[in-house]
Amino acid sequence: MGRWEPGAGGRLREAALNLYLERGFEQTMVADIAERAGVTARTFFRHFADKREVLFDAAAEVEEKSLAALEAAPATASALDLVAAALDAAAAVIGHDRELARKRHAVVMANADLRERELIKLAHMSAALADALRRRGFADAEASLAAETGSAVYRVAFQRWVDATDDLDLHDAIAQSFTQLRTLTAAVPPRRARRR
Template identity: 85%
Template structure:
C-alpha cells in the first residue's frame, strides 16, 4: 500500500461510498475503507477525522463559497436574491456530479445519525449565511427567515435534482423552487 500515493482522498471517498452502499454505514469499518482504497488506516486518518467525515468533509468549503457569493452579490440585491446567490455557489460544487450526490444521499438517508448530522450541517450553513446577511445590514429576523427559507428551498431542490431522470440542473432546480416559494407567498 502506497503511503503518499496521489489521489488517496478521492479513492478513500469512493471506497467508503461503495462500501456504505454495499454493507451499510454502521457495518463498514475504517480498515475496510482503507483496504478497498489501497492505503493504510493511518492514511485514512490523514484525510478524514472519522468515517462520517467522508460524507461531510466538504461542508466548510461549501460554507466558504456560499459566504463569498453572498458578499460578492450586488448591493441592490434583495435578501432572497442574496440567499439564492449563495445557494448557486453551493450548486456550483454539489451540482457537478449527480451520481456522487445520489450515492451520498442514499447513504445518509439510510442512517438516522447521518440524517441528523446532515440537518445540523444545513442549520450551521443557514446560521452562517444569516450572519453574512446581518453584516450586509439586513435585520436579524429578516436574515434568519430568509436563510431558513433558503435552506428549505435547497432541500426541496436537491431532492428534486437527485430524483430527476432528465437533464435537470441543480441550479435550475433551486431557481424553480425559489419561484414556487414566491408564488406560494404571493398567493396568500
C-alpha cells in the same frame, strides 16, 4: 503506496460510499475502506478525521464559497436574492457529480445519526447565512427568515435533483424552486387584522 498518491482521497470516498451502501454505515470500518481503496488506514486518516467525514468533508468549502458569493453580491440585492446567490455557489461545489450525491444521500438517509448530522450542518449553514445578512444591514427577523427559507428551498431542490431521471442541473433545480416559492408567496392574500 506513496503518502500523497494522486487520487487517494477520491478512491477512499468512492470505496467508503460503496461499502456503506453494501454493508451499511455502522458495519463498515475504516480498515475496510482503506483496503477497498488500496491504501493504508493511516492514509485514510490523512484525508478524513473519521468515517463520517467522508460524507461531510465538503461542508466547510460549501460554507466558504456560499458566504463569499453572498458578500460579493450587489448592495442593492434583496435578502432572498443574496441567499439565492449563496445557494448557487453551493451548487457549484456539490452539483458536479449527481451519482456521487445520490450515493451519499442514500447512505445518510439510511442512518438516523447521519440524518441528524446532516440537519445540524444545514442549520449551521443557515445560521451563517443569517449572520452574513445581518452584517449587510438586514434586520434580525428578515435575515433569519431569508436564510431559513433558503435552507428549505435547497432541501427541496436537492431532493428533486437527486431523484431526477433527466439531465436536470442542481443550479436549475435551485432556481426553479426559488421561482416556485415566489409564485407561492405572490398567490398568498395578505392577512387581515381581526376585528374585535
